[in-house]
Amino acid sequence: MTDMTDMTVNTRHVPNRLNSHAYRTLRSWEALLLVVAVAIFVLNSFASPYFLNAWNLSDATYNFTEKGMIAFAMALLIISGEIDLSVASIIALASTAMGLAVQYGAGTPELVMIGLSVGLLCGAFNAIFVTVLGLPSIVVTIGTMSLFRGISYIILGDGAYRGYPDSFAWFGQGYIYWVFTVEIAIFAVIAVIYGVLLHKTNFGRAVYAIGNNPTGALFSGIRVQRVKFILFLLTGLMSGVAAICLTSRLGSTRPSIATGMELEVVTMVVLGGINILGGSGSIPGVVIAAFVMGLVTFGLGLLNVPGIVMSIFIGLLLIGVIALPRIWAMIAARRSQT
Amino acid sequence: MVSRNIPVRETILGGAILVLMGLISTRFAGFVAPANLANVFNDTAPLIILALGQMVVILTRCIDLSMAANLALTGMVVAMLNVAMPGLPIPFIIAIAILLGAFMGAINGLLVWKLAIPPIVVTLGTMTIFRGIIFLISDGKWVNAHEMSAAFTGFPRAAFLGLPVLSWIAILTVIVFGLMMSRSALGRSIFAVGGNPHAAVYTGINVGKTQFLAFTLSGALAGLTGYLWVARYAVAYVDIAGGFELEVVAACVIGGISIAGGIGSVGGAVLGAIFLGVVKNALPVVNISPFWQLAISGSAILIAVAFNARAGQTKGRIILKSAEGSV
Numbered sequence: 001m002t003d004m005t006d007m008t009v010n011t012r013h014v015p016n017r018l019n020s021h022a023y024r025t026l027r028s029w030e031a032l033l034l035v036v037a038v039a040i041f042v043l044n045s046f047a048s049p050y051f052l053n054a055w056n057l058s059d060a061t062y063n064f065t066e067k068g069m070i071a072f073a074m075a076l077l078i079i080s081g082e083i084d085l086s087v088a089s090i091i092a093l094a095s096t097a098m099g100l101a102v103q104y105g106a107g108t109p110e111l112v113m114i115g116l117s118v119g120l121l122c123g124a125f126n127a128i129f130v131t132v133l134g135l136p137s138i139v140v141t142i143g144t145m146s147l148f149r150g151i152s153y154i155i156l157g158d159g160a161y162r163g164y165p166d167s168f169a170w171f172g173q174g175y176i177y178w179v180f181t182v183e184i185a186i187f188a189v190i191a192v193i194y195g196v197l198l199h200k201t202n203f204g205r206a207v208y209a210i211g212n213n214p215t216g217a218l219f220s221g222i223r224v225q226r227v228k229f230i231l232f233l234l235t236g237l238m239s240g241v242a243a244i245c246l247t248s249r250l251g252s253t254r255p256s257i258a259t260g261m262e263l264e265v266v267t268m269v270v271l272g273g274i275n276i277l278g279g280s281g282s283i284p285g286v287v288i289a290a291f292v293m294g295l296v297t298f299g300l301g302l303l304n305v306p307g308i309v310m311s312i313f314i315g316l317l318l319i320g321v322i323a324l325p326r327i328w329a330m331i332a333a334r335r336s337q338t
Numbered sequence: 339m340v341s342r343n344i345p346v347r348e349t350i351l352g353g354a355i356l357v358l359m360g361l362i363s364t365r366f367a368g369f370v371a372p373a374n375l376a377n378v379f380n381d382t383a384p385l386i387i388l389a390l391g392q393m394v395v396i397l398t399r400c401i402d403l404s405m406a407a408n409l410a411l412t413g414m415v416v417a418m419l420n421v422a423m424p425g426l427p428i429p430f431i432i433a434i435a436i437l438l439g440a441f442m443g444a445i446n447g448l449l450v451w452k453l454a455i456p457p458i459v460v461t462l463g464t465m466t467i468f469r470g471i472i473f474l475i476s477d478g479k480w481v482n483a484h485e486m487s488a489a490f491t492g493f494p495r496a497a498f499l500g501l502p503v504l505s506w507i508a509i510l511t512v513i514v515f516g517l518m519m520s521r522s523a524l525g526r527s528i529f530a531v532g533g534n535p536h537a538a539v540y541t542g543i544n545v546g547k548t549q550f551l552a553f554t555l556s557g558a559l560a561g562l563t564g565y566l567w568v569a570r571y572a573v574a575y576v577d578i579a580g581g582f583e584l585e586v587v588a589a590c591v592i593g594g595i596s597i598a599g600g601i602g603s604v605g606g607a608v609l610g611a612i613f614l615g616v617v618k619n620a621l622p623v624v625n626i627s628p629f630w631q632l633a634i635s636g637s638a639i640l641i642a643v644a645f646n647a648r649a650g651q652t653k654g655r656i657i658l659k660s661a662e663g664s665v
Binding site for chain 2: 083129133134135136138139140142143144145146147148149150151153154157158255263266267270276277306308309311312314315316318319322323326327330
């Protein structure tokens with residue numbers, strides 16, 4: 001019994017994930033996800049005759065593009081051992097600020113600037129609490145989650161902002177080429193940027209190092225707090241980008257906009273193979289996870305499954321993807337003992 | 339013992355609540371009338387009960403974000419049960435609510451204990467699953483007041499010694515949890531697990547099992563509140579208490595429960611809940627739009643956590659030493 005508890009305690013600590021075995025499982029995780037994505041795609045095309053239609057599929061990408069934009073920044077944040085639960089509220093505040101600006105006659109360039117700056121400011125606000133005051137990010141962002149959306153409620157009450165300029169609709173409703181939407185293009189560009197940032201730069205190495213061992217990272221000369229500050233800024237900025245896309249797509253702002261989206265973003269990140277305890281994960285994993293979640297929601301939607309029932313699938317997916325490898329490892333460990 | 343260090347924080351919070359009430363009474367004297375204060379307390383009772391459950395979970399270094407969904411699911415089940423069998427006695431319904439809530443809490447606890455999945459992931463997941471299940475069993479329909487029996491809706495409101503039963507249940511829960519945390523082995527091991535899990539293992543405490551029990555307790559309280567909530571507001575639907583899990587966490591954080599585990603007290607959780615309850619009830623009285631409430635509780639969380647982190651760093655070590663000494 002003592003051995004059991006000892007084991008449980010130890011598993012709560014982040015083990016060294018730089019060994020080759022972890023890399024192998026990481027690789028196979030993405031391969032597995034890809035198989036799942038293809039399987040869902042094939043199943044869906046059999047289940048509904050409306051699935052294999054370029055325009056329908058193009059519409060379906062809206063299920064994940066906005067969440068995915070935030071998920072990339074969130075992935076880096078979670079790898080570094082922090083989390084931001086306020087992203088959906090940042091969207092609400094940024095969208096409210098843009099709606100307010102419209103009432104004073106702001107044009108599309110100003111709106112974009114405002115959306116991005118509010119996102120950055122909110123990110124900086126979180127960052128100051130976490131890095132300067134040294135508070136746990138989960139509590140801070142639960143607090144700012146109420147605060148940011150609370151400010152939207154104070155400004156908007158039960159009202160709504162409309163009347164966005166026609167040119168603003170381009171972000172959420174426009175097409176780059178044929179069926180490829182502006183949002184999927186932004187999603188792709190952001191994916192590439194974050195992929196390079198995480199996997200090809202010193203900054204990315206620092207993010208992994210911090211997630212694996214913050215003290216060790218500090219002793220090896222990484223400015224831990226500064227890296228974390230930047231990660232919170234980036235998450236805020238991405239929430240600002242998502243706010244622009246979502247507001248442009250909906251054409252109106254209510255304070256309840258994007259409620260609960262933080263959960264779906266975290267689910268997407270975890271599904272993408274990012275270790276929720278920090279230290280490991282990859283951007284390609286998150287990209288595939290975004291597609292998987294988008295395909296699942298779209299497929300279930302075509303089969304007339306109501307949104308709240310889909311959330312059961314999302315919840316099961318979230319727990320399942322973490323639980324199954326652990327159950328499998330437990331069975332394997334038991335087998336090797338006997 | 340823990341109580342040696344805690345009163346400082348509790349006194350400050352208690353003082354803050356008194357100052358707040360004083361300020362409100364300058365705008366509207368009737369707010370501090372005993373009858374109104376009793377109303378405020380009754381209105382805050384569900385939050386107090388839930389905050390105690392959340393406190394136990396947070397003390398063991400976990401978090402339970404599924405409490406409000408658990409509450410809503412249990413509430414829906416007992417409401418539908420009442421519609422199907424109006425003759426079912428209330429004690430039986432309460433027992434079902436507590437057991438069902440505890441069962442859902444135990445699911446969270448098992449996932450955390452046996453599979454070592456981070457609690458935030460588990461409860462984010464079960465939160466959406468529970469909400470989804472409410473939709474599945476109710477088909478998205480509401481259970482309204484006229485469908486429920488008079489005994490079912492009347493119980494929490496029945497007056498007993500001048501206070502509604504709902505208030506008495508909250509008081510009883512506070513007493514039981516106060517005794518449990520300070521006088522029982524489970525209460526002491528909850529502190530020990532959160533204070534230092536490794537040391538707890540060496541003193542013979544099963545860390546995972548203690549966390550499992552904490553989740554089961556918080557689930558049981560969520561279930562109990564589920565019945566009280568549905569009966570008091572005489573309606574059950576998918577979204578009842580939506581977002582309430584954050585208010586519960588806010589009450590705990592404001593009450594000085596450290597999110598890092600091991601530090602906190604029953605009194606703190608209760609005062610944190612009362613603080614939010616006073617703010618909520620005072621806003622309409624002093625002519626501030628209720629839309630301010632979300633921002634105010636958000637700011638209160640940030641101020642409280644910043645304040646507690648500064649005050650708690652040395653105190654945490656003192657509590658640890660004395661906890662180790664007493665186990």
